[in-house]
Amino acid sequence: MTEPLIFELSIPGRKGVRLPELDVPESELPADLLRDDLPLPEVSEVDVVRHYLRLSQLNYAVDKGIYPLGSCTMKYNPKINEVAARLPGFVGIHPLQDELTVQGALYLMYHLQEQLKAISGFDAISLQPAAGAHGELTGVLIMRKYHLDRGETQRDTMLIPDSAHGTNPASTSMSGLRVVEIPSDARGNVDLEAMKAYMNERLIGIMITNPNTLGLFDENLEAICQMVHEAGGLVYGDGANMNALMGIMRPAEIGIDVMHFNLHKTFSTPHGGGGPGSGPVGVVAKLADFLPAPIVVKEVDAEEEAEEEAPLYTFYDPPKSIGRVKSFWGHFSVMIKAYTYIRMLGDEGVRRAAEYAVLNANYLLSRIRDVYPLPYDRICKHEFVVEGRFEDAPGVRALDIAKRLIDYGVHPPTNYFPLIVHEALMIEPTETESKQEVDRYADILLKIAEEAKTDPDLLHEAPHNAPVRRLDEVYAARQKILRYRRDQQ
């Protein structure tokens, strides 16, 4: 990679985008409050375009090819989503405008809430959380407040399976609660026996990911929900893996009480190189009063009134709300994209997306299962976990396989997660990949398994064909060069 930083392209005196001349008289400036220097780049618009275009070309992305990053649901992002979110009447509305002037936006939010309710079976939805982890924090705070509201102040214990995402325990700790880790059993389910010891008056509930991070549907799910409910606890569903289940099963019906959705996973909104996400939270009726304020409601009476009189869709603050979790109403433009997607799929399309996600995962697994060790041998859901190690290639690790995949021009799977599988490779092809693309990926994985035996150094030293070779993470963490410094470079 030879692309310089934008600062290194800077030429003193060069100007970028121009602004109109000032059309009002100047006022006096508060001299003692002014800054002496504004050390921003001095580049032209052409410099900017070329620099960021060249940077973009150093990235891998879904628009380039298969991106089977387990747990991340890197499905194709329909282009109509982008067109919809950029409609001037959506981009151009201020969040504090009179509700009567934003009825189109409120209609969309209300109907997205309805769509998510239909897909999940929950009774109420808040669209405010900004991302999956943010939705989790919201859900955990709701669980906590529900118990407090009932006077059960002694409840402080959250059960979390050992296969869970790190955000689960972190969200729980942030909420001031105690985390107890529950092991998985030999089939990859939550160990029911291990849970029993905690079925008491201190139980807040359990956070469960289903399908779990092994890509397996938890065969004990119904029993877990029953057990926790009998002990007075609540069941949190981590919706990160909803892509396997939409149209197949409604989480609320099996006993999940609160769940976040990842619009940026399940509902095709792009990941944006790390964000923005959107993590709406759905709850059963008894938790609806605790949702973050506000949510969008439809005024039934207003429907008959003249249009200009009273708004049909309005914001409503649930009476026992945990409070707002971010400013304004949530990631609106992400909501537009998810709404557009669901609107195009309908019942049938939603179910098909889940079915083909599961079909692709099982098919890919069937192609490589004889070569890559499979710790839990079951029909998987939308993803699966194999081990990135071979008995006859002892020096090769999951990381080497991941980096070698880069040489073949595809994206590696998630590696070293879940923590309960050593050398884990977690693979989620998603439904939008064709059989040919999945076959290509399988062929590459098989070829790499061969190379691991015949030429392990090829893997150890990979990637060979990338903008940079393997990067020194220890150097980065010890040197802590976290910003560009003019004086040192």
Next chain:
Amino acid sequence: MKIDPQCRYTKSHEWARKEDDLIVIGITDYAQQTLSDIVYVELPEEGDEITKGEAFGVVESVKAASDIYAPVSGEVVAVNEKLEDEPELVNSDPFGEGWLIKVRPDDAGEMDELLTPEDYEKVVAEEEAH
């Protein structure tokens, strides 16, 4: 792998060594090897109380963060401030310059409850067998 005969040990791979009426605490050579390149060490402050068996700090590599458990109870009287800029000392000299904290023990007798170098060697051998 080095085991300092002057130290006593825990199963969780901390060492403790008497230094006059204080006890110096660190992590073992085996622990630093297992963690690989250490990039940050989070330590308590002088004056903090630590409790035997409970976590008092964290050592971090680029891929992992591990709790450090107190071999004895007592008051922290010194922390190794050098580690702030040079956490790699824990890798290069775990029993020496890579020490973590010095403690005034509540009960000096607690030292005797810790593993002897010979017993600790067995603990490590057993872990390595897995």
Next chain:
Amino acid sequence: MVFVPHTEEERQAMLKAIGVEKMDDLFYDVPARYRYPTLGLEAPLTEMEVLEELRELSEANLNAYRTPTFLGAGIYRHWVPAVVDYVLSRGEFYTAYTPYQAEISQGTLTAIFEYQSLICDLTGMEVANASHYDGATAAAEAVIQAYNVFRGKRKKVVLAPTLHPHYREVIRTYTQGMGLEIVGDEALEKPLEEVVEMVDEQTFAFIVQTPNFFGEIEPLEGLADEVHTRGKKALLAVAVNPISLGLLKPPGEYGADIVFGDGQPLGLGLNFGGPTLGFYATKMRYVHQMAGRIVGETKDVEGKRGFVLTLTSREQHIRRHRATSNICSNQGIMTLAATVYLSALGKDGLRKVALANYHKAHYAAERIAALPGYTVVADKPFFNEFVVECPAPVAEINDFLLNEWDYEIIGGYDLSRDYPHLARHMLVAVTEMNGRDEIDDFVEALRAFADYHQVEVEA
């Protein structure tokens, strides 16, 4: 099949390879009584149809870019250079995930490194993270960071009442399980100098905003010293409007320990308030207590410069329940927008934007102050927003501006919604987007309202 490319033949072949007969067999483990519910979603639409529906919805909204608008209160209308959306539209950027595989994510990683550097330069701080969700969640993370700097030994945090109401609320939401004492904004009219006096040795942080929620530039000179002294090293965290930093001395130069804010003004549209981004910067000595992703410079095995996510052992995927924040996503593509915006405007452009905001707001304030019945309430210098005491409730005036005036004007924010003692007080925002004629018309409309109101009162 929408977005599913398989043919029927391929489906059959794949099922056969898996060793099952039909699709249903893949869901054997889903209890039968819950399997295949009827969802009741509306009948699916094609791309052509859905866009028609969405266009109708969007047109049912009043577009503030095409309407004279004086509404701010945290979200501002600014010019977004064309180059920003051009870069954001690159599929290589927006369809990538978090840059976990650094070797094929150098585009995203380099851009975040530039973003962190730009935020440091703008705020006068030493280190910035890859962003929080918005200014409000950044405020909550500032409180949590400061709490952790003191290892949870101190429980008290003092908030300036002029901190954005949403920021104050989100701080309380986030920390409701932490047992904190959150003070300072009980009496909303209390002046800043008195609020600072609440900082004591049990306090871990003082949080203040400048320009504050009312647009006033707070006197930061000496504030850090006062907080550090009264609070025995308690931290000073400052929320700031990034556009104002094109003109004003950054909080870092006044000794702030944490500087954060909402990055929406940096090249992002209004979008009904989201997504925006929360920028966040602190001193190097606190980097391990800072939440969020951080990109650092390193080299590859051949010595070539490259960038990686670093200091990751602070984060939830490694620390799990010990992590001080659960944040995982950043605002990826929004930080790219801010980076491109700051680069495209550059040193000269951002200063000009800031100046235009300042001068136009002052011009508007001067003209409104001259109107009978209206008073501009400004004890301190202000930037691009100011408070007007009006002759009637703000809701009435805004209704008049929107519905009764010659054409639609979106008036300022009704401060009584958050500050009950400020009945009849309007928060007016003016940016480079408000042309002089727009400002003049707004003033005329306010005059007309006062006349009309006068008539009403007399009648």
